[in-house]
Amino acid sequence: MVQPYNKSKSKKSEVRAMFNNIARNYDFLNHFFSLGIDVIWRKRVIRELSKYNPNLILDMATGTGDLAITAAQKLKKQIIGVDLSSEMIAVGNKKIAKKNLSQLIQLQVGDAEVIEFNDSTFDAVMVAFGVRNFENLELGLREIQRVLGENKPLLVLEFSKPTIFPVKQFFHFYSFNLLPFIGRLVSKDPRAYTYLPESIMAFPSGDEFITVMKNCGFSESRQIPLSGRIATLYIGEKK
């Protein structure tokens, strides 16, 4: 299993520590490294989500809340954001207050693998760049399935592995060379930026991820490749 520090602690405690470390730089580095494309990807998630007309939405692994904020601005519905890292949540809460969205978005610390909500609570769940960091992917997806209402959607945005020339070559050079180099210069935690490409390579993508979703109780699962499959949006419905 690829984990941030490989210090024989659980992946979960290392992931929590890593995101607590990088929380203050996270937004800047996130947009910088993705060249701003993540904003377009998030809007696509919300466009697909809007087709289901959900009222109560869970943004699992919400981090600093960017996806929850985009959803609140576009859909004007109630969103609960949950994340392991209290520092990421603290940054998110400041942004939400600044944007006057506190009536719509509530953030709380919590774990995708043990979700503190009753069965069938939510009309939709979304996860952006979070599932790759779960310690136990299937446990997390099954918990998400449990708190979703019947036939309600899960939307997962995650990095995948581009296969076409020249996106594949560019992605490899960028993520294994340029990104760790810049990460070393500007981040408090350079390991975060070598963990990122390593964890992407080790994570199931495309049809493999669809199979995992099916195994965890999602039907009608489909995938939308984004930007030459640098990222993929997966959508499935609770059976």
Ligand SMILES: C[S@@+](CC[C@H](N)C(=O)[O-])C[C@H]1O[C@@H](n2cnc3c(N)ncnc32)[C@H](O)[C@@H]1O
């Ligand atoms: C790359 S960030 C993504 C944050 C945000 N969704 C975004 O799109 O910017 C991954 C987040 O997943 C969170 N995370 C990892 N494992 C988790 C778990 N088991 N339960 C809840 N959050 C988790 C981390 O704390 C981190 O904030």
